[in-house]
Amino acid sequence: MATKIALVGIGKIAVDQHVPALKASADWDLAATVSRSGRVDGIEAFTDMAAMLEARPDIPVVSLALPPAPRFAYAEACLKAGRHVMLEKPPGMTLAEIHMLEVMAAERNLSLYATWHSRMATGVQPARDWLADKVIRRVHITWREDVRKWHPGQDWVFEPGGMGVFDPGINALSILTEILPAPVRVIKARLETPENRQTPIGAQITFSDNVTMDLDWRQEGPQTWTIEAETDGGTLTLTDGGANMSIDGQAQVTDGDREYPRLYARMADLVKTGARDMDLTPMIHVSDAMMLGERVVVEPFHF
């Protein structure tokens, strides 16, 4: 009894993650795509959202894998057409627009899911469980990658609203806010912004409770996505973006990449029960860092 779903925005993330996850799932039947240029072999392809909603009233769920800037208009159209909606991260360009979508979905009893794929990495739930009864003394996030490798030529990440290095950094924040037993708040932020760009390429964030974060988009060679938590019961380390978890250097869990299959399993549950899952905490921290951050101009960046 697979549920029909339409996938919107057939770019790199859709091809790499969404399509394989949907094809492998018994919950879902990928019934249509909407994209200006991309398509998936054997699946009905639309280039226009309104046309898809009109032609396929039999598809009750839409997954939006578009960049954040155009996403609001698509999500609004889907909700107004009575469809359940799943949102790639970050769930929008502004907090206000996401609150508006929540209200629209609630008024229509539709499911709406602000996904955070990194929260579904294999080490995250074990890390949360392990930390629950510890005294946490210090947490440090190191998230260093090469923007030229992951966003080749994508100028939009450096344009207003593109979030800059917070685009990957929000993944770290989605894990942090999932595993910590109590909330934290940004106290100070240093935002390194290239002279010729609008958004930061590096950032150092100080949170309350001895939590710090180091984000950098200029790391060539090996890439680092690590969260380390020192506690009264030892040191927990999440590496590879949450995939692997160790305590005092001893590996605890290792598993293949199951992030997107788990997101779609969660969406299937939400649709079954008519529920919504809209935790905006990771984005609130980005927003807070941008609001109170000190801007430091660094050398120009060119792809």
Place this chain on the structure above:
Amino acid sequence: MATKIALVGIGKIAVDQHVPALKASADWDLAATVSRSGRVDGIEAFTDMAAMLEARPDIPVVSLALPPAPRFAYAEACLKAGRHVMLEKPPGMTLAEIHMLEVMAAERNLSLYATWHSRMATGVQPARDWLADKVIRRVHITWREDVRKWHPGQDWVFEPGGMGVFDPGINALSILTEILPAPVRVIKARLETPENRQTPIGAQITFSDNVTMDLDWRQEGPQTWTIEAETDGGTLTLTDGGANMSIDGQAQVTDGDREYPRLYARMADLVKTGARDMDLTPMIHVSDAMMLGERVVVEPFHF
């Protein structure tokens, strides 16, 4: 049966507004102040918050008129000591810290009030009522004042977290979000930031639904705090920060300044019923504008 209240932060806004409002109210008995240097004649004065909370367990309510940066620690101390708390605007330096205060207050069944004094201006409720059944075609906010007059020498407004011209601008946003029948969202923002400062001195914001805002801190001479709404039933104008309301040029309401007396009357109601009032919408719009704003460097600013 006046309720005892302590006022924290005896600066300009406390002396000009909070103290007169409290002294004129039958609901409140100003029983103590906490301030490093300020005091109020005839009222027990503390310089240390912890000392006040320790010495005066008989004071159940604390009003915080401090700047946003140090406010969180004071609010947290009050809530942990079982006191109801009233917060000057903006309610904090970050959204995350305000959410933390909300959780603390809720866990302890304490009242917490994020005040927006401009919402209490005399024209605001009539404007809200009048707009409720209109088709709104266009709204424009003009908020132009002289920072040298209103914040003489206060460098903190230009430091990270000081919000810059959004410090007065958030007053306009608190009115906008009160009078509009449906929510709006920031779509685009231009932030004019002096070469030698961190926060904007001017900003032009485009919201959805044909709502625009022009903020400027460089206006000498007459000061302008106006919101104009064109509708199918005529044009509504709020002037003088919401004090006066007119329809098609005809004055509808005029009244003295009653903003702070109304805030304290509302706080008395909240404490009576154990309720909280924590609408963060005005701050979310500031945060959204700072997150997706285009930064334009303008000439250096010196007081």
